[in-house]
Amino acid sequence: MKKLTGLMTTVAMATGLFANAAAAEDVRIALVVKALGIGFFEAAAKGAEEAAAELGDVEIIYTGPTDTTAEGQIEVINSLIAQNVDAIAVSANDTDALVPTLKKAMQRGITVISWDSGVAEDGRQAHLNPSSNALIGNMIVKLAADHLPDGGDVAVLSATTTSTNQNIWIEEMTKVLPNYPGINVVGTVYGDDLADKSYREAQGLMQSYPDLDAIIAPTSVGIVAAAQAVADAGKIGQVNVTGLGLPSEMAGAIESGASKSFAIWNPIDLGYSAAMIAYNLATDKATAEPGATIPMGRMGDLTLDETNSGAMADPFVYDSSNIEQFKSIF
Amino acid sequence: MNALLKSRESILVGAILALLVLIATRFAGFVAPANLAAVFNDTSPLIILALGQMVVILTRCIDLSVAANLALTGMVCAMLNVAYPDLPIIVILMLALALGAIMGTVNGLLVWKLDIPPIVVTLGTMTIYRGIIFLISDGKWVNAHEMSPAFTAFPRAALLGLPVLSWVAIAVIIVMAVVMARTTLGRSFYAVGGNPHAAVYTGINVGKAQFRAFVISGTLAGLAGYLWVARYAVAYVDIAGGFELDVVAACVIGGISIAGGIGTVGGAVLGALFLGVIKNALPVVDISPFWQLAISGAAIIIAVVFNARADHSKGRVILKSAEHAQ
Numbered sequence: 001m002k003k004l005t006g007l008m009t010t011v012a013m014a015t016g017l018f019a020n021a022a023a024a025e026d027v028r029i030a031l032v033v034k035a036l037g038i039g040f041f042e043a044a045a046k047g048a049e050e051a052a053a054e055l056g057d058v059e060i061i062y063t064g065p066t067d068t069t070a071e072g073q074i075e076v077i078n079s080l081i082a083q084n085v086d087a088i089a090v091s092a093n094d095t096d097a098l099v100p101t102l103k104k105a106m107q108r109g110i111t112v113i114s115w116d117s118g119v120a121e122d123g124r125q126a127h128l129n130p131s132s133n134a135l136i137g138n139m140i141v142k143l144a145a146d147h148l149p150d151g152g153d154v155a156v157l158s159a160t161t162t163s164t165n166q167n168i169w170i171e172e173m174t175k176v177l178p179n180y181p182g183i184n185v186v187g188t189v190y191g192d193d194l195a196d197k198s199y200r201e202a203q204g205l206m207q208s209y210p211d212l213d214a215i216i217a218p219t220s221v222g223i224v225a226a227a228q229a230v231a232d233a234g235k236i237g238q239v240n241v242t243g244l245g246l247p248s249e250m251a252g253a254i255e256s257g258a259s260k261s262f263a264i265w266n267p268i269d270l271g272y273s274a275a276m277i278a279y280n281l282a283t284d285k286a287t288a289e290p291g292a293t294i295p296m297g298r299m300g301d302l303t304l305d306e307t308n309s310g311a312m313a314d315p316f317v318y319d320s321s322n323i324e325q326f327k328s329i330f
Numbered sequence: 331m332n333a334l335l336k337s338r339e340s341i342l343v344g345a346i347l348a349l350l351v352l353i354a355t356r357f358a359g360f361v362a363p364a365n366l367a368a369v370f371n372d373t374s375p376l377i378i379l380a381l382g383q384m385v386v387i388l389t390r391c392i393d394l395s396v397a398a399n400l401a402l403t404g405m406v407c408a409m410l411n412v413a414y415p416d417l418p419i420i421v422i423l424m425l426a427l428a429l430g431a432i433m434g435t436v437n438g439l440l441v442w443k444l445d446i447p448p449i450v451v452t453l454g455t456m457t458i459y460r461g462i463i464f465l466i467s468d469g470k471w472v473n474a475h476e477m478s479p480a481f482t483a484f485p486r487a488a489l490l491g492l493p494v495l496s497w498v499a500i501a502v503i504i505v506m507a508v509v510m511a512r513t514t515l516g517r518s519f520y521a522v523g524g525n526p527h528a529a530v531y532t533g534i535n536v537g538k539a540q541f542r543a544f545v546i547s548g549t550l551a552g553l554a555g556y557l558w559v560a561r562y563a564v565a566y567v568d569i570a571g572g573f574e575l576d577v578v579a580a581c582v583i584g585g586i587s588i589a590g591g592i593g594t595v596g597g598a599v600l601g602a603l604f605l606g607v608i609k610n611a612l613p614v615v616d617i618s619p620f621w622q623l624a625i626s627g628a629a630i631i632i633a634v635v636f637n638a639r640a641d642h643s644k645g646r647v648i649l650k651s652a653e654h655a656q
Binding site for chain 2: 161187188189190193194195196197199200201203204205207208224225228232248249250251252253255327
């Protein structure tokens with residue numbers, strides 16, 4: 001009996017070894033998202049599959065908890081460790097809570113990166129930001145300038161006076177303003193991320209500056225409210241509302257023409273890049289260290305800063321040509 | 331007493347006019363009739379809610395859940411519109427009124443039957459109503475392109491030169507003015523707030539009157555909920571966040587005494603208009619946004635100080651001999 005058990009164990013081990021050998025042919029990359037069933041992440045998974053198809057020897061495991069909790073993600077990651085995947089790319093529900101589990105994964109030789117929503121430095125080898133403050137600052141003024149070939153007056157409708165993100169983006173925008181001759185920023189107003197206040201501020205801008213050509217709103221509440229205010233004032237075609245918004249929320253404004261274009265990250269590109277980075281790190285084609293560059297296929301290279309994080313690209317521009325495709329995604 | 335109230339309202343009218351003159355010196359276009367109509371239209375939801383809040387405050391209660399009620403009703407209307415785009419607007423309006431009334435009923439019952447302090451009840455229901463929005467919407471927005479054109483067109487449809495939203499506010503003002511001045515229901519609110527013990531002796535059920543006040547406030551909040559969502563063409567969890575404070579401020583500025591029993595429809599409307607003028611003027615008079623909050627706050631405090639002093643009516647000495655005896 002003992003012998004038989006021993007034999008079975010050997011068989012089991014052999015099978016296990018065999019299975020591992022087979023798996024080694026494919027690099028298995030787990031794309032762990034905040035929760036399943038969210039359009040944004042489904043689109044990211046599509047991007048990851050695109051990367052897999054391009055690379056050939058990659059298998060993408062798209063997974064995540066059913067609700068956006070750190071506990072759910074820890075469970076998922078534990079089971080991925082048990083499956084001995086080659087890489088985990090996670091968009092975290094909590095910066096710190098996942099760190100111990102992800103450390104365990106790294107100890108087992110699994111490549112761990114975070115993307116979109118990052119984890120603390122200890123818990124990952126690299127982090128992929130969708131964009132950077134400088135790129136966003138440049139993009140929001142570029143969006144306005146692209147439709148004003150002869151220059152014009154633009155105003156900024158921000159969130160609150162104390163919103164860190166918006167303040168940094170506006171600061172970055174001001175830095176690159178000399179690159180856009182003719183674009184004159186007449187003022188910055190604050191809608192406090194309230195639909196009614198943003199609407200009133202947009203109305204106020206149109207009254208104070210009758211020659212206003214564009215409103216830049218780097219906030220999703222503000223851009224929607226400003227577009228509505230422009231439409232209600234009958235100034236579609238005269239005042240272009242642009243900035244940062246979500247395709248699902250801005251579809252109406254693009255349709256009415258109140259907004260010609262706006263920007264936000266492209267989840268497909270993000271998933272694609274995350275898979276590319278995970279692949280290159282897992283196969284030792286690149287190393288994650290400050291200053292290193294990691295190739296991301298069609299998205300170019302990712303340059304890591306001193307915290308091992310990097311920015312993917314300019315925010316992606318959405319307009320009437322692609323809004324239909326993306327408005328159901330996120 | 332009546333003369334005092336009248337004078338307080340005329341002072342408020344004077345303050346609004348002075349404010350308009352001040353604004354006109356910095357931005358002349360603000361006092362153009364078309365713009366003033368736009369300001370009134372923009373202030374309409376605040377007027378509707380302030381009138382509901384006035385009734386509640388008159389009965390020595392407070393309703394902090396109005397903005398959450400507005401947001402929840404708005405979200406339900408918007409989601410219904412997405413699910414059944416052909417539903418007539420009149421049905422949605424009725425539903426908004428009913429839903430608002432139900433939420434007001436919950437507040438009212440808790441205050442009346444369980445005798446919980448109104449500020450605690452409505453602070454609780456405020457959070458609960460916001461929470462329910464999150465539960466039913468899953469935190470997602472209902473966006474302009476998902477709403478039917480008729481749904482968003484209703485409040486902005488022009489009727490005799492004014493948008494329907496303004497007409498709704500005018501109708502609410504008229505109805506409330508009649509109710510408060512000409513019905514036993516309206517008078518009972520004053521009685522309950524003015525002197526609850528005396529009210530009981532005259533056969534008025536204090537709790538029941540407070541309950542009715544909450545139902546009125548809730549119903550009006552529900553009405554404003556649909557109008558709000560249709561006007562801004564967007565519904566999400568945080569719409570009208572913090573708006574309950576504007577509503578209370580409008581009442582206080584309008585001379586509605588927080589101690590209950592004192593206040594008029596005219597006062598509440600003027601208080602709302604005063605705030606509305608400030609809110610609409612600040613974006614165009616080119617004042618640093620850092621100062622705007624301080625200015626809004628200062629206006630409220632000045633009004634409260636003024637009201638507190640006005641409320642300090644001297645008691646009538648009825649026993650001269652006793653006064654000297656002290």
